[in-house]
Amino acid sequence: MIEARAVAIYGVGLIGGSVALALRAAGYRGEIIGYGRREEELRRAVERGVIHRYALDAESVAAQAQLHVVCVPVLAMGAVFDALARVVGPDAVMTDVGSTKQSVIAAARQAFGHLPAGFVPAHPIAGTERTGVAAAFSTLYQDRLAILTPTAASADAAIIEVEQLWQACGARTIRMDASHHDDVLAATSHLPHMLAFALVDLLATRPDHDEIFMYAAGGFRDFTRIASSSPVMWRDIALANREAVTANLDALIGRLQALREAIDQQDAEQIETGFRRAKQARDAYLSLTDQTPTP
Numbered sequence: 001m002i003e004a005r006a007v008a009i010y011g012v013g014l015i016g017g018s019v020a021l022a023l024r025a026a027g028y029r030g031e032i033i034g035y036g037r038r039e040e041e042l043r044r045a046v047e048r049g050v051i052h053r054y055a056l057d058a059e060s061v062a063a064q065a066q067l068h069v070v071c072v073p074v075l076a077m078g079a080v081f082d083a084l085a086r087v088v089g090p091d092a093v094m095t096d097v098g099s100t101k102q103s104v105i106a107a108a109r110q111a112f113g114h115l116p117a118g119f120v121p122a123h124p125i126a127g128t129e130r131t132g133v134a135a136a137f138s139t140l141y142q143d144r145l146a147i148l149t150p151t152a153a154s155a156d157a158a159i160i161e162v163e164q165l166w167q168a169c170g171a172r173t174i175r176m177d178a179s180h181h182d183d184v185l186a187a188t189s190h191l192p193h194m195l196a197f198a199l200v201d202l203l204a205t206r207p208d209h210d211e212i213f214m215y216a217a218g219g220f221r222d223f224t225r226i227a228s229s230s231p232v233m234w235r236d237i238a239l240a241n242r243e244a245v246t247a248n249l250d251a252l253i254g255r256l257q258a259l260r261e262a263i264d265q266q267d268a269e270q271i272e273t274g275f276r277r278a279k280q281a282r283d284a285y286l287s288l289t290d291q292t293p294t295p
Contacts, residue, residue, distance in 0.1 A: 002164055004093070006031040008065035010058060010080045012045045015097050015127065016071030017136025020050045022169035025138040035061040035080075045133045058083035067165065070096040075236040077104055081111035093118045095162045099185060099233075101149045101178035103240035117155040120162040121178065123147045123185070124171055129228035142170035149178040186244035193234050194249060196227040 007023065009016040012034040020032045034051035035058050036042050042054040055061045062068065062084050070080050077096060084094060094116065098104040101121050109115050126144040128135065146166035150159050163173045176184075203212050238245055262270040 001026070002028055002030070002067060002161070002168060004030060004065065004067035004161075006033055006065040007067045007069065008033050008035065008061045009051060009069050009071060010035045010061070011071035011073075011076075012036050012042060012051060012054070012133050012136075013071065014131055014133070014135040014140075015124070016069065017045060017050045017133040018126075018138065018140035019069055019071065019097075019165075019169060020045075021136055021138035022141055023165075024049070026168040026170075028168065031064075033061050033064055041133055048133065048136075050133055050136060059087050062087040066092060067161065068092060068094040069165070070094070070098075073230075073233045073236040074098040074100050074103055074240045078107040078111060081108050085111045085113075088118075090116075091118065092116075093120070093158045093161050095120050095122045095165065097122065097124055098240075099123055099189060099237045100240040101181045105149075105151060105178055115151045115153040117153055118158045119151065120154050120158050121149045121151070122162055122166065123149070123181065124166060124169075125189075126171070127229075129225050131230045139170065141166065144171050146171035146173045147181055148173055148175045149181050150175060151178075182241050183244050186241055186248050190237055190241055190245050191248045191252065193226050193229060194238065194245065195252070196224050197231075197234065200224050200227040 002023070007020075007028070007030060009020050009032060012020065013036075016034070020034070023032065031053075032051045034042050034045055034054040035056070036054070037056065039054075039056060042051075042056075045051045046054060058080055068084060068088070070077050072080055077098060084092070088094070094108075096104050098121070101123060104121050105115065108119055108121075112119075124141050124144060124146040126141050128140075146169075148159065148162060148166075159175075166173050203209055206212060259271070259274065261267075262274075
């Protein structure tokens with residue numbers, strides 16, 4: 001179990017709040033201190049029993065904890081790392097939850113002037129389309145994957161402590177190279193979110209959008225659920241993982257163009273072959289795992 005006397009959560013929303021709740025449910029007896037920019041949200045986190053107390057000053061929080069979990073949007077992590085660099089000692093263990101890893105590592109290097117031995121980047125593959133601490137729940141990470149992307153400077157003891165953190169939250173941990181992580185997640189997570197946002201935005205601009213949304217069936221609701229996710233968080237992810245995201249968008253645009261041409265040319269065989277191949281791939285995926293979180 002985690003030995004730190006206090007854990008600092010920077011960004012107490014769905015992700016950070018769920019980390020805190022999972023730790024408390026697992027029996028962590030230390031103090032959980034929250035940091036954020038919205039005092040109303042932090043006060044709500046205390047009232048709901050998510051954290052013990054909070055501060056609006058990241059340095060104040062950093063000075064009081066031994067284990068630090070950065071849960072703000074990826075392009076905001078640099079400011080938190082700046083605060084940590086001014087306060088924490090060499091024994092501090094730091095991790096994050098960012099959906100991009102190379103950008104987070106670069107932000108940490110810039111803030112500290114080097115990569116600290118206690119810094120172990122991570123990414124729990126979990127979430128819902130809801131936001132804010134009111135959406136947090138203790139089982140968000142249960143039986144989900146938490147990917148660790150240690151740097152060459154990450155100390156073994158720090159890696160073990162971060163693994164224990166995520167295992168205490170109920171997750172299964174694996175290790176991966178940061179660049180490989182960004183490439184894989186661009187295809188499996190970032191691209192679907194870009195598609196959902198783009199589709200809903202497209203339909204919302206139609207003059208008959210009210211009728212379209214009124215009569216949309218379950219398939220539309222399922223496909224576009226993630227378009228209700230945080231626009232700020234996904235804006236940051238798109239920019240932070242720009243190269244991999246645009247490469248996957250280009251590949252998809254090519255596939256959509258091929259499908260359009262097949263439909264235009266009434267090439268039934270090509271259309272069905274593509275659809276059948278996709279169905280077989282998704283059915284095979286579903287037989288391997290079901291990672292749908294239940295609040």
